[in-house]
Amino acid sequence: MLSPYGLDIIESCLTCKMRADRIFCDLPTTALQSFEAIKYATAYPKGAVLFVEGQAPRGIFVLCKGRVKLSICATDGKTLILKIAEPGEVLGLSATVSGKPYELTAETIDPCQVNFVKREDFLRFLKDNSDACFKVAEQLSDKYNNACHEVRSLGLSHSASEKLAKLLLEWSSKNGEAAKQEPRVKLALTHEEIAQMIGTSRETVTRLFADLKKRQIVQAKGSTLVIRNKMALKALATNN
Numbered sequence: 029m030l031s032p033y034g035l036d037i038i039e040s041c042l043t044c045k046m047r048a049d050r051i052f053c054d055l056p057t058t059a060l061q062s063f064e065a066i067k068y069a070t071a072y073p074k075g076a077v078l079f080v081e082g083q084a085p086r087g088i089f090v091l092c093k094g095r096v097k098l099s100i101c102a103t104d105g106k107t108l109i110l111k112i113a114e115p116g117e118v119l120g121l122s123a124t125v126s127g128k129p130y131e132l133t134a135e136t137i138d139p140c141q142v143n144f145v146k147r148e149d150f151l152r153f154l155k156d157n158s159d160a161c162f163k164v165a166e167q168l169s170d171k172y173n174n175a176c177h178e179v180r181s182l183g184l185s186h187s188a189s190e191k192l193a194k195l196l197l198e199w200s201s202k203n204g205e206a207a208k209q210e211p212r213v214k215l216a217l218t219h220e221e222i223a224q225m226i227g228t229s230r231e232t233v234t235r236l237f238a239d240l241k242k243r244q245i246v247q248a249k250g251s252t253l254v255i256r257n258k259m260a261l262k263a264l265a266t267n268n
Contacts, residue, residue, distance in 0.1 A: 035071050038092050042064060051163060052090065052116065052167050066153060067145050068143065071140070072142060076136045076140070077133065080133050082129045085120060085127065085147055089118070089119040092115055093115055095137050098119070100131070108227065125151075188227075188233075192237075193262075193265035194265045196246070197262065218230075
């Protein structure tokens, strides 16, 4: 079924062909049937805010299709994008389980399909389904490991060029492009948003991309970035 935003909606978790590849979604049939009974499937346009940092937790958001930008904001208004969430991730999970406010803001960067489950229904679901508890623990562990990796990869880098190179290589790896001779990266974020991911200014990101193109390390083809010289990009990423 097509939604108003052009999404091919997955109507049932039980018939979803992709759930076996996703940590939380690959539940036994009985648990999945229970989950199906408490979820609310919704389609969102690009730019929709699912929840806001500091907001009391209403429940979890299981991302079925599309991507979501996860960010935090400082008191001076400066924004840091922590991650781009991919299909299969459960958003707002730690806040929903702990009862503490959402620790970040979630905003769609594509049209998205999201399954929402109210907090009280989700906690009851966990009490009744031990398999789901293990899946939640696995997802929280995965998020923790990813956070440590991001801090190590980007936070400990010495320069903006090093951070950008690492980010591009990370994106190509996630898209299964890393092994290709000339990996391609779909740039769904603006230069301002990329700057918010690596802790620099938009002007710096624009200058760095211009330099990469001038040195023929990357080539832009519309919204797709072709990595022409992967070894040179790796050298930038490991330049201490």
